[in-house]
Amino acid sequence: MSxxxxxxxxxxxxxxxxxxxxVRGQKGSHVKLTKDGxxxxxxxxxxxxxxVKQGLLRNRIAKAGLTVEEFLRLYK
Structure with a gap:
């Protein structure tokens, strides 16, 4: 795993x-994203x-319904 x-x-x-x-907006230095469903x-x-800190990113990936591997494939 990467x-x-x-x-x-x-x-x-x-x-x-x-x-x-x-992207639904930005407040200060934080970008907010939403998804239908x-x-x-x-x-x-x-x-x-x-x-982006590793723990925070893992949390956001999980909330998005992705695995770390799926997200890293998108990142490449």
Whole structure:
């Protein structure tokens, strides 16, 4: 399994969009994504020069109904 270390937030948001999620807005440095048929709202912190933390990303991947492997395939 590949690692979730040092994934860039802008790229993470784009990959969730590839998985069918839609950006619904941004409040401060957090981008909110939603998807029809999923009750969760994903909030991704987009801090310039900082990667998304691994634990937070694992949580968001699970809420999105994806596995880490599926998400990493989108990231490539």
């Amino acid at each position: 690692s979730l270390h040092n994934l860039k937030p802008d790229r993470v948001v784009k990959d969730f969009e590839r998985a069918g999620w839609t 999923n009750k969760h709202i994903l909030s991704i912190p987009v801090h310039k020069g900082k990667p």
